[in-house]
Amino acid sequence: DKLTGDGRPCPIFVRTLARGCPQAAPRGSPTRGWEEPLLLAELKPGRPHQFDWKSSCETWSVAFSPDGSWFAWSQGHCIVKLIPWPLEEHFIPKGFEAKSRSSKNDPKGRGSPKEKTLDCGQIVWGLAFSPWPSPPSRKLWARHHPQGPDVSCLILATGLNDGQIKIWEVQTGLLLLNLSGHQDVVRDLSFTPSGSLILVSASRDKTLRIWDLNKHGKQIQVLSGHLQWVYCCSISPDCSMLCSAAGEKSVFLWSMRSYTLIRKLEGHQSSVVSCDFSPDSALLVTASYDTSVIMWDPYTGERLRSLRHAQLDPAMDDSDVHMSSLRSVCFSPEGLYLATVADDRLLRIWALELKAPIAFAPMTNGLCCTFFPHGGVIATGTRDGHVQFWTAPRVLSSLKHLCRKALRSFLTTYQVLALPIPKKMKEFLTYRTF
Secondary structure, eight states: OOOOOOOOOOSEEEEEOOOSOOOOBOSSOTTTTOOOOOEEEEEEEOSOOOOOTTOOOOOOOEEEOTTSSEEEEEEETTEEEEEESSSOSSOOOTTOOOOOTTOTTOGGGTTSOOOEEEEOSSOEEEEEEOOOOOHHHHHHHHHHOTTSOOOSSOEEEEEETTSOEEEEETTTOOEEEEEOOOSSOEEEEEEOTTSSOEEEEEETTSOEEEEEGGGTTEEEEEEOOOSSOEEEEEEOTTSSEEEEEESSSEEEEEETTTOOEEEEEEOOSSOEEEEEEOTTSSOEEEEETTSEEEEEETTTTEEEEEEEOOOOOTTSOTTOGGGGOEEEEEEOTTSSEEEEEETTTEEEEEETTOSSEEEEEEOSSEEEEEEOTTSSEEEEEETTSOEEEEEOOOBOOOHHHHHHHHHHTTOOHHHHHTSSSOHHHHHHHTTOOO
């Protein structure tokens, strides 16, 4: 998380290199019919105007809204861009600047969502979209807060360099709330997927904090125990667990019901910097500077698999471990793939059932990655303030995987093991068939 401030510019410049998205691969094995990722488009900061020298240009975080209608980009210099998705109806030639979708000259843009620029006043480290609040939450908020800010809409949380968290309304770009409590950089943010508007923040002050946006952003809990900066936090899709990764060799698993520590997961040889749950909450992946990703069963704490990031260039010395240090890991929306970004200038795509990557893409100075919620695209952010969009695997999930995903979304590992079913079926449902 070393900062560089070289006064990069701000407006958007789009470069598009390929058309469309990959076709769906054949049903069955997720590795069949898949080719190397193609760079679909790249967003760059445009022409500069004067910036405070303390500002930095890194894109530490990128995010898609859960419904896939918006993309958020922390493009450096305290600026976040909120961009309607898809980027353009027609891809533009390489080297031409894209017009904003809010352009008055575009008749098709009339009444459609418009690009927003959020000036956060501080370097932006973390981004998180809320899920759409459930109807009961909207009615409850309107009843008890008739004069208050409207958080019954899609919102974006931004974690800032000074420890503040700013809450924005996506559709209007208006600032709704300012949350204070952290004493240092807010490195990551995560909303509960249930729509309850509970927000978790992770900070360099070595704590995680729980906020309830239905109560004017009231801080309801502080989670302590980490000895180093907290880099990442991730809430399981079933809202039962919270994983936090700090500059330590272990990760902490917390209960989202009691806000107490469930267990520590130990197995990495260096700092853990990124974590993510599978869509069915049955798996947890953690990425570390030790060049490996570990796949865990979060219910039992069992280590299921380790994915090693080996050097591809024979001229490089394998002993130079930092060249393959991990920066980010994330699950694909159907739960069959992982994407990782490492310091060896590669984006890797992994199939869940294999120990080696199935595809690579060259990228320089990568910092973060995330999948489009409906699949087919991966977004990556870089130290240069750029965002790149890559083709991602699109497969028809097998019926047995769909059944496993459905069952594991409400059954823990222990509940599966207690079922009166054959051993092989239990092994499949608990991901022990790798």
